[in-house]
Amino acid sequence: MKTVILAEKPSQAGAYVDAMTQSERGDGFYTVTDLVLNGTATITYGFGHLVALADPSAYGEQYAKWDLAQLPLFPDEYQFVVPDDKKKQFNIVKRFLQETDTIIVTTDSDREGENIAWSIMKQTSIDLKAKTLKRLWINSLEKEAILTGFANLRDGWDYYPAFQEAQTRQISDWLVGMNGSPLYTLLLREKGIRGVYSIGRVQTPTLYLVYQRDLAIQNFKPTPYRELKATITTNNGEFTAHLEPNTRFTDSQSLNQFMVEHQVMMGQQIATITDVQRQAKKTASPRLFSLSWLQSAINKQYHASASDVLKAVQTLYEAKLLTYPRTDTPYITEQEFQYLSENLSAYQTLLPAAIQLTPSEPKSRYVNGKKVQEHHAIIVTKTVPTADKLAGFTQLEQQVYELVFKTTMAMFLPDYEYEETVIITQVGQALFKATGRVPIKSGWKALFASDNGQQASEHDEDDTQGNEVLPVVQTGQTVQADVVADQKMTKPPVPYTEGTLITAMKTAGKTVTDESSQEILKETEGIGTEATRANVLETLKNRGYLLVEKNKLRVSTQGATLCQGVALQPLLTSAEMTASWEKALQEIGTEKRTQANFLSQIQRFVQKLVDEVPGQLATNPVFNQQIATHKAAQAEADAASKLGQCPKCHVGQLVDRGKFYGCDNYKAGHCDFSLPKHWSGKSITPTAIKSLLKTGRTNKLSGFISKKTGNKFSAVLTLKDGKLAFDFGK
Known part of the structure; x- marks a missing residue:
């Protein structure tokens, strides 16, 4: 056989x-x-x-x-x-x-x-x-x-429905792309907009999420407000308390009315401690990683792209150090927990002596076989790398391994324990609240001490309070309160990062950041899959629709034009609608729906686009305003791209044409003049070309390489019979 x-x-x-x-x-x-x-x-x-x-x-x-x-x-x-x-x-x-x-x-x-x-x-x-x-x-x-x-081995035919699901996704994306892209591109070209405009069943609603956030930021108008706080002075020290419940006063009238009704004055006054609560609390270690959650955490901490994180995890998987990366769950089964428990002594070699891993019983926060469908959470394998082996990986790969390793090992460390103190102070008839937290046992947090506290802020949704130590006070104690009204301004929405956008894709645009809440919303399925989201972001960046500036995403002029063009097609822009499509695709994998049924739905959608979009783009005033903005930016870019008058036809302008500089009067065979971008081993910059066309020569340039000797040399470039030439004179 x-x-x-x-x-x-x-x-x-x-x-x-x-x-x-x-x-x-x-x-x-x-x-x-x-x-x-x-x-x-x-x-x-x-x-x-x-x-x-x-x-x-x-x-x-x-x-x-x-x-x-x-x-x-x-x-x-x-x-x-x-x-x-x-x-x-x-x-x-x-x-x-x-x-x-x-x-x-x-x-x-x-x-x-x-x-x-x-x-x-x-x-x-x-x-x-x-x-x-x-x-x-x-x-x-x-x-x-x-x-x-x-x-x-399992029966291969059991996975045929999964193939049908994946193929249906592939064909549906082809249908939307091969019809939507030419439709919008050709209609935009009729309006004088150059370029190719790519439409995608997943990429377009993803781009639209960022576009909506950009609009919210651009249209945001800061509003002044005031918040009351009090500095409370006691025999043992002082602390800051805030009005409870916290209230924003948007004008002086509402603030003054509150002060009168609650018998509160600005400045110094007598107050009373009405309640003191001291409670021992503990926080469990971070949840384990799904791919999206790991991409979000690494992006927040190190600003790495989702695509680069996936590549790093894939490399570590192929190096047999991490488990399968494309998983959507933060849980493992009893089987994985057992092998982790059995290998604690080996894992201990990667940790400081002060941090001791101890066997423990599996906790449902991490171990739940019922919530593991295809693949469990990303954890370390039984293979423990040496320091030399880890050093052979890229910096990002080391960072990814370290974070997954620590998050996995944190399961075998005690909870972080602290004492939380809440003091309620009555000023007049108003209540002011202060919360303090004193660490008792660092527990799993000791594992992340070298991370400057970043791990707690990224993973521990419970650890949101500060660590202010409050003085010892007693209920009924008389104290001094200094009340002030802080002047503040409302803040605009925060731009997306790749990490927060991955989260938004997973939750169909809902503003949820922690894995436990994502679990509640899991039935929405999200935009794309764990395996495809990073590629979608790379596609949007490579096509110039999304720009990244200091880890913040924004939509380019080209992307904004596309978003305005699709704005009247909710099936293309709605994150929740795209999520419902993803859910329908999964029904094919469970044989609750057929491929033909879903593709007929996609065809009806494409037909709707072809029927409606031409008329919408012709009559939409907001879109046409964007077209005017885009054409102005296009003209400005064209002017900036012109390097100087063509020395051959004296009519056209020399422009960057990709692999060379050429005359823009080349159409219909009017002029074939061109200059190379690379010459004698050196890149010739637009600045050098501008100088050459304007004065007939460049400044002295270094970095040329001799064909005879291979040595580098410096020279001035000139034009001789329409071609580049060296001038070695002074």
Whole structure:
């Protein structure tokens, strides 16, 4: 019996090979032998997606060029192709799959992994019903986890619905993108706006979230208000108390009325301590990480992008140090808790001697098998890296590992304990409240002492009070109160960061930041998935719709134009509507809905866009105002891009044309003058070109490299017969 193991990519295949007793490498495959396989098997692999949806041109020449008259495009049957650069590996995989009796799917254990595997298998046109199909389902690439997984293979057909879900998501995104993008792009070009405008089922509502936040910030008008506070002086010291309940007074009249009604004066007056509460409290360690929560935490602490965090976690997963990254739950099962407990002595080697891990019973805050569906929370594996091995990772990878390691180990440390004191002081007929907190036992917080307190602020939703030590007072004690009205201004909404935007995507735009509240809102499903959100943000940044400035996101002029264009299409802009689509997709994975049903819904939506958008863009005054703003910015950018008069035709202007500087009078063959961006090993800047066109020469430039000697030299550039030349004179 021949067995083929189909992996997702070479690195994953390599991890499986390392776990086997014997192996031999071939071209695009390995031959392996191990008892767990009952003999010999072939491991082959993709390069991620070996199969992709065909471009529109595959459905007819009329779709090769964008044309409003050809919209919408609804293929009767969707075509899939193998990209040219992947055909060699696909043919290797195809040959093995055709010849085998048993196929073991070992791509990533998630829906996209199913899509990759099933797309490859279907593209080979083999009779899958004639094969034995098995599935490897693991959360770690450690040798023991791999061998245990191969010893407990699952029925591969059980995961076919997950493939249908992933493929439906893929096709629906194609339908929206291949119809929406040309629709909006061509309509905007009719209004004089250049560029390509990409529409996406997930990316567009994500962009719109940031756009709405930008508008809220831009339109925000600060409002002055006052808050009452009192400095309370006692025999043992003084402390600050705030009006209870806290009240904002927006004008002098309402403040004065409150003062009169409650017999309170500004300044010094006699007051009475009416209540003193001292209570011992404790706070449990942070919850474990889902991918989104880890991306948010790392972005807040180190300003790393969501995409970079995912890459770092993936690297650590492939290095067998962290468990599977694309998970949406902060829980683990009893099985993971057991292996963590059994390896505490090994983990202890990475901690200071003062911090001692102790075995404990599993707590529902972390361990709940019922809430683990496909993958458990991101935790450390049994493999404990040496200091030298950790040093070999990038700084971000080290930071990610350290945070996950500490958060995992915090489960095995005592709670943080403190005494909370609440003092209520009566001034006239008004009450003022002061809260103080005194640490008793640092517990798990000692683990994060070197993080400058950042861990507590990011993870511990209960630890929101300050650590002010209040003096000892008694109920009924007479004290002195100095009442003042603080002058304050309301503050605008805070711009999104990648971390807070990932959270907003997960909660369908709801302003929720902690994992426990996210669990309550989990039924909304959110925008995108754990596996796709980082890629969506990268797409928006790469297309120039989202700009990042000091870790804060804002929408560009191009992005604002797109958002104004889609503003009248709530199915494109509503985060909650997109979340409902994600939920419908998951119903396909549980066989509660069919692929055809969902795609027909998407087609109706696309048809609605094609029917309504042209008229909306023609008559929307707010959109047309944005068009005027965009065209002005476009003209300003055009003027700034002009480097000087073309020395050949003396009509056009030299502009940056990507790989070279060229005359903008090139259309219809009027002028072909150009200058290189790189010459003799040096990049020629626009500033140098401006000087060259204006004065005939540049300043002396350094960094040229001699073709003969390879040595660097400096020289002035001039133009000679329309070409760059060196001038070595003074």
